[in-house]
Amino acid sequence: MSTPPPPKLEWRGVRKSFEDAHVLRGLDLSVAAGRSLVIIGASGQGKSVTIKTAAGLILPDAGEILYDGEIVDTADSRTRAALSGRLGMLFQSGALFDSLSIWENVAFRLINADGVARKTAKARAIEALARVRLGRQYADLYPSELSGGMQKRVGLARAVVSNPEIIFFDEPTTGLDPITAAAINDLIVQQVRDLGCTAVSITHDLASARTIGDEIAMLHDGRIVWRGQAADLDRSGDPYVDQFINGRSDGPIAAAF
Amino acid sequence: MDAAPLPAALTPFRAVGRAVLGLLIQVGSVVLFAARGVLAMLKPPWFFGQFVRQLQTIGYFSLPVVGLTAVFTGAALALNIYTGGGRFNAEQIMPQIVALGITRELGPVLAALMLAGRVSAAIAAEIGAMRATEQIDAMQTLSTDPFHYLIAPRLAAALVTLPLLTMTADIIGVAGGWFVATKALAFNPTVYVRNTWDFLQSWDVVSGLIKAAVFGFIVALMGCYHGLNATGGARGVGRATTHAVVSAAILIFAADYLLTSLFTHR
Numbered sequence: 233m234s235t236p237p238p239p240k241l242e243w244r245g246v247r248k249s250f251e252d253a254h255v256l257r258g259l260d261l262s263v264a265a266g267r268s269l270v271i272i273g274a275s276g277q278g279k280s281v282t283i284k285t286a287a288g289l290i291l292p293d294a295g296e297i298l299y300d301g302e303i304v305d306t307a308d309s310r311t312r313a314a315l316s317g318r319l320g321m322l323f324q325s326g327a328l329f330d331s332l333s334i335w336e337n338v339a340f341r342l343i344n345a346d347g348v349a350r351k352t353a354k355a356r357a358i359e360a361l362a363r364v365r366l367g368r369q370y371a372d373l374y375p376s377e378l379s380g381g382m383q384k385r386v387g388l389a390r391a392v393v394s395n396p397e398i399i400f401f402d403e404p405t406t407g408l409d410p411i412t413a414a415a416i417n418d419l420i421v422q423q424v425r426d427l428g429c430t431a432v433s434i435t436h437d438l439a440s441a442r443t444i445g446d447e448i449a450m451l452h453d454g455r456i457v458w459r460g461q462a463a464d465l466d467r468s469g470d471p472y473v474d475q476f477i478n479g480r481s482d483g484p485i486a487a488a489f
Numbered sequence: 490m491d492a493a494p495l496p497a498a499l500t501p502f503r504a505v506g507r508a509v510l511g512l513l514i515q516v517g518s519v520v521l522f523a524a525r526g527v528l529a530m531l532k533p534p535w536f537f538g539q540f541v542r543q544l545q546t547i548g549y550f551s552l553p554v555v556g557l558t559a560v561f562t563g564a565a566l567a568l569n570i571y572t573g574g575g576r577f578n579a580e581q582i583m584p585q586i587v588a589l590g591i592t593r594e595l596g597p598v599l600a601a602l603m604l605a606g607r608v609s610a611a612i613a614a615e616i617g618a619m620r621a622t623e624q625i626d627a628m629q630t631l632s633t634d635p636f637h638y639l640i641a642p643r644l645a646a647a648l649v650t651l652p653l654l655t656m657t658a659d660i661i662g663v664a665g666g667w668f669v670a671t672k673a674l675a676f677n678p679t680v681y682v683r684n685t686w687d688f689l690q691s692w693d694v695v696s697g698l699i700k701a702a703v704f705g706f707i708v709a710l711m712g713c714y715h716g717l718n719a720t721g722g723a724r725g726v727g728r729a730t731t732h733a734v735v736s737a738a739i740l741i742f743a744a745d746y747l748l749t750s751l752f753t754h755r
């Protein structure tokens with residue numbers, strides 16, 4: 233063992249503004265292979281933007297995205313296409329295709345990008361749905377016929393069906409009741425452990441962060457203000473983290489209305 | 490970024506300049522979008538299932554609308570030309586003028602305008618809603634290029650369909666004229682058909698069909714462009730729909746003039 237392996241994914245000095253809003257102001261963050269990183273932070277701080285820059289959905293104004301220690305030019309469509317083959321993403325809004333049935337949603341990549349035959353793809357989709365505890369009776373329904381929690385699970389199945397190297401989970405439990413949220417957390421932990429993939433999750437649900445995260449990073453004002461092991465969250469000594477985990481309205485973070 | 494203060498006398502020019510720059514940027518991005526769309530049509534992966542589905546929604550379901558428009562227009566045109574022709578005793582060339590007007594001009598333009606209302610709007614709304622609900626982003630993370638999966642099938646389907654719809658409109662439009670001429674104006678039915686047939690040259694029809702293909706491309710392009718670039722939730726989708734219809738209609742008229750002047754200078 234000479235040099236340690238490079239991180240699986242790294243953001244290096246990433247900046248992104250939308251018109252006058254400077255959302256990311258030099259973000260540095262990394263996650264090692266096989267680890268689960270959770271990003272916490274108040275809403276509107278740019279957590280979704282952060283993972284979208286890594287997934288090639290938003291182009292950074294400056295800075296670099298590195299996979300396995302190599303800079304990935306997400307402006308290049310071919311590079312982006314190659315990249316998307318290695319990652320899975322659960323969107324904050326679910327983002328299921330409402331014109332396709334549940335199994336077609338889950339099998340979308342298999343059918344349209346990987347050239348898997350529909351029959352095989354359906355079998356694999358049903359298998360993936362079973363992993364998120366959705367029976368085959370749901371396979372032929374449409375997204376609008378499912379509850380929010382079920383839609384999240386379909387999104388999860390769609391993200392993991394082709395065994396990606398890296399998975400992004402954008403607020404997987406927001407808006408769900410505590411029991412469904414706990415079930416989703418378990419599913420995520422299980423998926424990450426089973427597949428051995430690297431995970432980056434966003435949440436402002438601290439219970440969820442502690443369950444699914446090996447490490448936690450706090451995003452504020454476009455930068456990472458604290459990062460450490462999940463177990464150290466309560467003794468971070470960081471005023472931002474303390475205010476966030478204690479849910480106080482007074483402190484360095486101004487409440488956003 | 491605000492520019493340095495200008496002398497008061499120059500401020501109107503700034504507004505004009507901004508509008509012109511904005512227009513140029515818009516034109517540039519539409520042209521780039523169109524080029525990407527054409528490239529996606531020519532290069533695999535091709536999504537034939539999507540293409541067939543679009544043929545059905547764009548083409549087949551537009552038949553009643555286009556047919557109704559054509560029959561009434563043909564009939565009204567016949568009456569107008571008959572009345573106008575009567576002013577210099579030329580009523581009898583009415584069938585020929587109707588056929589010419591329908592095939593070269595009204596068939597393609599009316600079919601395209603109906604499609605702009607029906608199809609541009611529907612495409613913009615559908616793709617705009619997909620943009621607003623992150624379905625476009627999701628598609629990209631699932632290794633599927635929206636230009637291949639969504640845009641190319643719509644462009645291709647509209648390109649193929651509108652000439653076919655126009656051909657239908659030509660026939661129904663001439664039939665509308667025939668109906669009025671024989672039922673209300675005492676034209677001989679067989680003579681009417683023979684006059685029309687003998688008079689029409691294949692170029693009259695073909696030039697109309699070429700126009701239709703271009704208009705079809707415009708209709709789908711405007712729907713896709715405004716849909717994919719929709720921002721700002723439900724209101725943004727509404728805006729995209731309006732812009733798609735208005736810009737498609739204007740571009741159809743502009744393209745119609747350009748193509749007509751090209752075709753008539755042959």
Ligand SMILES: Nc1ncnc2c1ncn2[C@@H]1O[C@H](COP(=O)(O)OP(=O)(O)O)[C@@H](O)[C@H]1O
Pocket residue numbers: 250253255273274275276277278279280281282
């Ligand atoms: N595509 C976009 N266009 C313009 N502004 C955006 C876009 N995406 C995000 N933003 C803005 O960036 C900021 C951060 O958004 P986001 O990353 O979604 O926050 P969160 O931390 O809650 O996930 C917000 O102010 C949002 O309005």
Ligand SMILES: [Mg+2]
Pocket residue numbers: 279280281324402
């Ligand atoms: Mg977010």
